[in-house]
Amino acid sequence: MPDTDLPTDLNTEYIRQLSIDCVVFGYRDGKLYVLVPELIFRGDFYGLPGGFIRQTESIDAAARRILEGRTGITNIYLEQFRVFGGTDRNNRSALERLVELNADADGSVRWMRDNLHWLVDRFVSIGYYALVDMRVVKPSKTDVDATVDWYPVDNLPKMIMDHREIVGEGLLSLRRVLDEKLIAFNLLPEKFTMKELRLLYEAVYDRPFPRNNFQKKILDLGVLERLEKKYTGASNRAPYLYRFRRERGSEPSAPLS
């Protein structure tokens, strides 16, 4: 059950003007998705799962707590990718609209009204992305969310503030590191066929990868381990299964070596 307790004293418990926003990428059937909760309040408030950093926790621990609190997701691949620090980054218009449209609500809306001076300040936000296998990870919604759904990365709802831009930057960062940090396996089941891996690359980079060339280049990286064939009935055409050698770790390889 996600923890949705609202802090009683933002001023002493949390770092001011610093937030975390999480882009949770999921993959299924050749398509890349992003997890976007919608708040229960009137006004269509969609946004990334985000929150603040406690004085007593590291930023990484805060990101995990926030993600778990808003989506119920635990123990997944999570990495910071960029800081968003423009002077105009604040939730003032969205929060004032929310409080106005939902003046009759109590609980969390009253909490927002009481803490509005703190919440509408300028915030520098640290962007994290997470990678999950959608067939395994099932997000659960909290009592402040009406829905917590997967949206195709090319068909997101209108989101508050600069959250669409944060998703876009997260995707650029993912493209930059998919090979060298060997994190694609986080989006796949442990064993997969070459075709399944190629379809994942096509979804992330949003363009086709020629079959033979893809297979040669990815095998040349030396990061895949070939396993048994995947028997599906027509055994003479059964494709091999592969898995990533995880022990290669996160040390970046020298691209021109």
Add this chain to the structure above:
Amino acid sequence: MPDTDLPTDLNTEYIRQLSIDCVVFGYRDGKLYVLVPELIFRGDFYGLPGGFIRQTESIDAAARRILEGRTGITNIYLEQFRVFGGTDRNNRSALERLVELNADADGSVRWMRDNLHWLVDRFVSIGYYALVDMRVVKPSKTDVDATVDWYPVDNLPKMIMDHREIVGEGLLSLRRVLDEKLIAFNLLPEKFTMKELRLLYEAVYDRPFPRNNFQKKILDLGVLERLEKKYTGASNRAPYLYRFRRERGSEPSAPLS
């Protein structure tokens, strides 16, 4: 002349608990260097050029102002690479030692003493790296720095807090993006030979790159423009000069395309 004005009111002018630290990489004659100022005060205080973020400036603008203020360097390639956010990140021991060892000094030491409660708090720090051609960029020291010198990346002085770790993470990030973001030219003169480029790669990755293989792979990237030969006297052996096609921009290429 760098701007070293100390703020009169940290509380209202700056974001609390958030700082910026800059790793300035320089390159010369096959070796990679980092710029490390040493404070004028007694006690051997070496650290990265760093500072805080004004309420009225973006984090990128803050990084440029801080870098200019502490080193006199303007108009160079500068990019955020990672946030350092452990709970134990504070300058308490270094600052208390500095104030104690330099109790007789006035000016900036008095300012530190007056603002100690603000300065010794936990800080989350955004790491930026800069790339400069050491033959062109000449850092200038401010009145709080005894020296501002280049140190080989593998032979840095003892630095305050986690600044050595920040340098190490900056170098890992530089290795990750040297090709795909096409930023190596920032460390080189506009025109260079294949050998000069290879020596730069060897300095950044700290290992040899076989000559023929390097040339083939980097030409295959299609990012270099071949220019005239570099005549040095023995004209029959003159190597070609190259330059980067800058218009390729920062869009990451798909590594397995």
